[in-house]
Amino acid sequence: MSNQIPLSAPDITQREIDAVVDVLRTPTLTCGPVLAELEKVCARMAGRRNGIAVSSGTAALHCIAMAAGLGPGDEVITTPMSFVASTNCILYTGARPVFVDINAQTLNLDPARLEAAISPKTRAIVVVEAFGHPGGIEEIEQIAQRHELLLIEDSCQSLGAKVHGRPLGSFGRASCFSFYPNKQVTAGEGGMIVTDDDRFDAVCRMLRNHGRDGNAWLAHQRLGYNYRMSELNAALALAQLSRFDEIVAKRRQAAHTYFELLIDNRYLILPTIDGDTTMSWYVFGVRLNDLFEPGDRDEVIRLLRCDGIGCSNYFPPIHLQPYIVEQIGTRQGDLPVCERIAERTLVLPFFTQITQGQIQRVCESLDKAIEKVLMGPSAGRAQAL
Ligand SMILES: Cc1ncc(COP(=O)(O)O)c(C=O)c1O
Numbered sequence: 189m190s191n192q193i194p195l196s197a198p199d200i201t202q203r204e205i206d207a208v209v210d211v212l213r214t215p216t217l218t219c220g221p222v223l224a225e226l227e228k229v230c231a232r233m234a235g236r237r238n239g240i241a242v243s244s245g246t247a248a249l250h251c252i253a254m255a256a257g258l259g260p261g262d263e264v265i266t267t268p269m270s271f272v273a274s275t276n277c278i279l280y281t282g283a284r285p286v287f288v289d290i291n292a293q294t295l296n297l298d299p300a301r302l303e304a305a306i307s308p309k310t311r312a313i314v315v316v317e318a319f320g321h322p323g324g325i326e327e328i329e330q331i332a333q334r335h336e337l338l339l340i341e342d343s344c345q346s347l348g349a350k351v352h353g354r355p356l357g358s359f360g361r362a363s364c365f366s367f368y369p370n371k372q373v374t375a376g377e378g379g380m381i382v383t384d385d386d387r388f389d390a391v392c393r394m395l396r397n398h399g400r401d402g403n404a405w406l407a408h409q410r411l412g413y414n415y416r417m418s419e420l421n422a423a424l425a426l427a428q429l430s431r432f433d434e435i436v437a438k439r440r441q442a443a444h445t446y447f448e449l450l451i452d453n454r455y456l457i458l459p460t461i462d463g464d465t466t467m468s469w470y471v472f473g474v475r476l477n478d479l480f481e482p483g484d485r486d487e488v489i490r491l492l493r494c495d496g497i498g499c500s501n502y503f504p505p506i507h508l509q510p511y512i513v514e515q516i517g518t519r520q521g522d523l524p525v526c527e528r529i530a531e532r533t534l535v536l537p538f539f540t541q542i543t544q545g546q547i548q549r550v551c552e553s554l555d556k557a558i559e560k561v562l563m564g565p566s567a568g569r570a571q572a573l
Pocket residue numbers: 244245246247270271273274316342344345366367368378379
């Protein structure tokens with residue numbers, strides 16, 4: 189057996205395979221009953237009235253941003269610590285993203301900094317639960333309500349998570365999930381919009397299906413897209429969801445094992461999870477403490493990869509991505525908390541079927557990599573540590 193441990197791996201059982209094959213035996217490969225059932229299940233999980241399945245989390249965000257009527261001249265507050273799609277959906281509409289720094293514990297938009305960024309042009313907030321962590325979402329919902337701003341919740345990493353018993357995906361006007369293969373639940377590719385707003389529901393349904401309104405196949409009410417999800421993808425996601433409790437239990441166990449093995453490592457900062465939070469565990473991210481130099485994290489990643497351990501630098505700050513710098517004019521130093529944390533954070537192998545033995549090997553390899561970095565040429569701070 190290979191000694192490689194991937195960063196992520198889908199968890200596909202015979203149930204998923206059977207579900208997809210069953211669809212192949214029917215005449216309906218798209219826009220069918222499996223999709224409708226998936227929409228119902230996801231809406232119920234998020235405590236929402238409507239679910240609209242689409243081809244990706246990015247498509248979901250795009251539909252929501254358009255249904256919100258965002259456009260040129262609007263400002264939308266968002267986080268720099270995310271996958272780029274949460275900002276791209278703002279840019280797609282011609283609106284301008286306004287980045288607000290993050291809270292160092294939750295890694296999410298810092299509610300304490302948010303109000304200072306609100307201007308007369310602010311129309312909306314795109315909030316992201318980074319690494320599936322809900323921190324700050326309740327305060328941000330209140331700020332949005334107080335200022336009459338539209339709240340869009342990007343829950344692409346947090347399907348099934350809760351705060352104070354309330355599901356993520358239930359905040360704001362509309363929320364969305366991603367079913368990309370590294371997520372808790374995959375459809376191969378896919379996304380889901382959930383909302384209580386029937387107008388949003390109707391607009392998003394039109395947008396995903398070439399602007400069609402209802403079943404009139406060649407009548408197009410507005411400019412739309414092909415953001416449909418096929419019945420095959422829907423069947424895969426639905427079969428995964430039928431095992432959701434088992435999937436989340438395994439991911440919790442994996443996170444628990446990482447905590448147990450890393451808690452005494454004085455060089456690492458582990459995720460902070462409050463008692464009121466129920467995680468569904470998207471990834472397991474750790475941070476080198478502030479005594480490490482920028483660049484040390486990249487060396488740790490390099491050493492882990494050389495040892496066959498999949499890991500990554502989630503997330504490089506969005507405001508420093510070249511096209512954002514060019515378009516928005518953001519610069520290094522604009523969001524110091526995010527920048528400091530992002531350059532020291534790495535995510536470790538994390539997937540539903542990861543074994544205790546694999547986690548042990550990852551942690552041993554991480555210990556060795558950190559020791560090696562401490563002994564390295566730029567390790568003047570070794571004594572300080
Ligand atoms: C926070 C966030 N938003 C949006 C997306 C986009 O989802 P998709 O890859 O399904 O388009 C992702 C995907 O990783 C994500 O993590």
